[in-house]
Amino acid sequence: MSANFRNAQGANKRKTYFLLVAMGLLTWVVAYAALTYFGAGTTTFVVPLAVGISLVGVWGSYYGSDKLVLTMTGARVIQREDNPELFNVIEEVVIASGLPMPKVAIVEDSAPNAFATGRNPEHALIAFTTRILEVMDRDELQGVIAHELAHVANRDTLVSAVAATTAGAIAILSDFLTRMMWFGGGRDRREGNGNPFLLIVSLVIMLLAPIAAMLLRSAISRRRESLADATAVAFTRNPAGLRRALETLAGDSTVVRQRSNAVAHIWIESPLDGKSVSQLFATHPPIQERIETLRAMESLGPNQ
Amino acid sequence: MEIFVIIGVVALLAIFVVAQYNRLVRLNISVDEAFAQIEVQLKRRADLIPNLVETVKGYASHEQSTFDAVVAARAKATSATGVADVSAADGMLTQALRGLLAVAEAYPDLKASSNFLSLQEELSTTENKVAFARQFYNDNVRALNEAVATIPSSFFAGFAKVSAREFYEVEDPQSREVPKVNF
Numbered sequence: 001m002s003a004n005f006r007n008a009q010g011a012n013k014r015k016t017y018f019l020l021v022a023m024g025l026l027t028w029v030v031a032y033a034a035l036t037y038f039g040a041g042t043t044t045f046v047v048p049l050a051v052g053i054s055l056v057g058v059w060g061s062y063y064g065s066d067k068l069v070l071t072m073t074g075a076r077v078i079q080r081e082d083n084p085e086l087f088n089v090i091e092e093v094v095i096a097s098g099l100p101m102p103k104v105a106i107v108e109d110s111a112p113n114a115f116a117t118g119r120n121p122e123h124a125l126i127a128f129t130t131r132i133l134e135v136m137d138r139d140e141l142q143g144v145i146a147h148e149l150a151h152v153a154n155r156d157t158l159v160s161a162v163a164a165t166t167a168g169a170i171a172i173l174s175d176f177l178t179r180m181m182w183f184g185g186g187r188d189r190r191e192g193n194g195n196p197f198l199l200i201v202s203l204v205i206m207l208l209a210p211i212a213a214m215l216l217r218s219a220i221s222r223r224r225e226s227l228a229d230a231t232a233v234a235f236t237r238n239p240a241g242l243r244r245a246l247e248t249l250a251g252d253s254t255v256v257r258q259r260s261n262a263v264a265h266i267w268i269e270s271p272l273d274g275k276s277v278s279q280l281f282a283t284h285p286p287i288q289e290r291i292e293t294l295r296a297m298e299s300l301g302p303n304q
Numbered sequence: 305m306e307i308f309v310i311i312g313v314v315a316l317l318a319i320f321v322v323a324q325y326n327r328l329v330r331l332n333i334s335v336d337e338a339f340a341q342i343e344v345q346l347k348r349r350a351d352l353i354p355n356l357v358e359t360v361k362g363y364a365s366h367e368q369s370t371f372d373a374v375v376a377a378r379a380k381a382t383s384a385t386g387v388a389d390v391s392a393a394d395g396m397l398t399q400a401l402r403g404l405l406a407v408a409e410a411y412p413d414l415k416a417s418s419n420f421l422s423l424q425e426e427l428s429t430t431e432n433k434v435a436f437a438r439q440f441y442n443d444n445v446r447a448l449n450e451a452v453a454t455i456p457s458s459f460f461a462g463f464a465k466v467s468a469r470e471f472y473e474v475e476d477p478q479s480r481e482v483p484k485v486n487f
Contacts (some may be wrong), residue, residue, distance in 0.1 A: 088429035093340060096436035098334075098444075237439065 004300055008230035010288045012223050016159065019220045022104055023166045029208045030170055033202035034177055046176050054168035062161035066118040066125040075105035075127040089138060093145045097153055102126050112252055114183040115266040116148035118155055124152040135248055143232060143242030147268055150231035156224045167213040200241045212280065221283040229290055233297055243294035250287045309416045326459050328464040331448040335469050338441035345434045346381060346394060352430060356423050360404060363414035367407045374400040387470045395474045438472050447467045
């Protein structure tokens with residue numbers, strides 16, 4: 001398969017749908033396990049409650065994501081006068097993408113990194129650390145901006161909110177149910193299935209579901225990163241700029257001194273994955289793999 | 305019972321027709337918008353030129369023919385209308401500006417002046433914006449032309465009064481030239 005940006009965009013979008021469907025199925029399986037273990041009385045009460053708590057928690061932060069992330073990362077919104085050259089490069093990519101002009105913010109940090117957030121393109125915000133503006137030349141910066149605006153164009157704040165809601169609901173549900181088991185739960189077990197084999201299977205599902213949900217959530221995040229790389233190339237038609245930017249990021253071992261792990265996944269280069277035990281839980285694909293994909297696009301020539 | 309089925313089928317058909325119609329009209333409007341963006345950026349570039357010419361003149365007053373070429377190309381570019389005309393004038397002006405910047409290369413004092421440096425940054429970002437505006441326009445034309453030519457949207461093109469549009473192609477003699485190879 002030729003790896004041009006259009007194919008790459010299509011493939012990553014399809015994989016996201018597949019993963020989101022898998023998450024929906026997982027929720028359904030957990031609810032079914034609860035039904036088997038506890039019977040209808042408890043389940044009809046607990047499942048909507050868990051989904052409700054998760055919805056309120058995640059969608060509140062989704063709606064105010066541009067403001068919330070500002071406080072969590074310590075980013076400061078800047079105007080055109082503060083850095084006209086940066087605004088020039090951003091305006092160029094904005095024209096290429098057809099998106100509205102986002103808000104621009106700066107994070108005082110000695111690690112080169114960048115992120116995008118906001119519930120829709122009209123409320124988008126892209127932020128850069130002071131260091132990334134020092135180390136990158138114009139083409140590299142253009143690639144980074146294109147990657148961030150690609151997140152905006154692909155509505156990745158929404159996608160990750162959906163993933164977070166589902167994973168959150170599953171985690172809360174599993175937590176409730178296991179607690180209920182220890183504290184004299186299963187009062188209405190008579191309603192439920194009496195088959196001991198099915199009971200054990202349900203128990204295992206309830207215990208393992210949160211881990212499975214986290215794996216799916218990380219997999220979705222990785223697909224959205226690859227998609228953003230491909231969309232960035234669609235904007236600039238210059239894979240070399242982003243590729244060199246990623247090489248610079250890969251070569252720099254300093255990580256963002258962030259205030260909260262909760263926003264680790266939004267940066268262009270993950271500040272956590274270096275320490276991650278397993279790649280399965282990583283929010284970003286390995287940076288070498290991203291570089292190789294972009295290099296393959298470069299070899300196709302300027303007109304793809 | 306049958307009556308509900310018939311109403312349902314008719315309603316679905318109506319929704320389908322409306323969706324196809326709206327999609328074509330929307331694609332057509334985005335092509336117009338994208339073209340307006342090219343014109344905005346070309347206007348910005350044209351506005352930068354008098355200032356740039358004056359600055360270069362201050363250091364290189366005897367390069368009159370280069371200045372004349374830029375001024376003439378700018379006049380043509382500001383008066384052009386329609387995709388074909390605008391793109392032809394755009395190509396000529398790009399060529400003339402390249403000549404002007406090549407002249408500037410020969411004058412170290414000029415190249416070091418802060419006025420020239422800020423103009424050069426403005427000009428290079430505007431060049432990029434023009435290029436991206438063209439690319440965005442062509443992407444939109446591509447989407448529209450695809451919709452006009454493929455089933456089922458092609459059936460509704462006449463009804464929506466939407467037809468295939470012209471791509472924006474820059475007449476740049478330099479990019480057309482076959483590179484000379486000597487063995």
